Amino acid sequence: MDEKKVAELRKFVITITDPKVSAFIDLRKLCQSGIYNLAVQMATEHAAKRHDFSYLEKILTLLDGSTHASGFIASLRPKLNFIVSDTKPRKFKKATPEQIAKAAKQAKSKPVAAQKTSPAVTKKVAKVEVSQDLLDSRLMLPGSYGTGRRR
Incomplete structure (x- = not known):
């Protein structure tokens, strides 16, 4: 990549990771965009050349806690x-290569998305209370007091 494009992508990474802006970003659309893929490519090349993971860490901070984080990390593993x-x-x-193999096995054994969704599902299930009041039941006859019908 030329230096002008790299400078533009660095500004893009800094902008999307700004806390004031990141709250309004749809991560699904961001991860599917072409400029995001170029920014990840630029950050990967920067990390490979200079051993500086700062741009990748900023992107990971943005994606951390979402389903896209594991895909982001998996895409960087071969490079x-x-x-x-x-x-x-x-x-x-x-x-080292041994540590990488161990980390890859751990990532496969525990998926990020499954752990995040299971507690949320259990919180949503609520017990419905059944009213014991006769006026709330269907046993009221039509025309009796409180049915809302006129004769």
């Missing part, structure tokens, strides 16, 4: 040797 820290904010670190 770079790294591991991701478990602490917040998550950071990239250089790694």
Whole structure:
């Protein structure tokens, strides 16, 4: 990539990771856009050449906690040797091939999306209370008091 395009993509990464702007971004549409793919490519080349993961960390911070984070990390695995820290904010670190193989096995064994959705589903299920009041039941006869019908 030429330097003008790289500078433009760096500004794009800084802009989308700004907390004032990132709240309004639809991550699904962002991850499908072409400029996002170019920005990830630029950040990957920067990390491979300079061993500086700062742009990738900014993108990971934006995607962290969504279903797109695991896909982002998986797309970088063949190109770079790294591991991701478990602490917040998550950071990239250089790694040996053994550490990479171990991290890839752990990522496959526990999917991010399944862990996030299961507690939310259990919270939504609520027990419906059945009223014991006779006036709320269907047993009221038509024309009796409170049915709302006129004779």
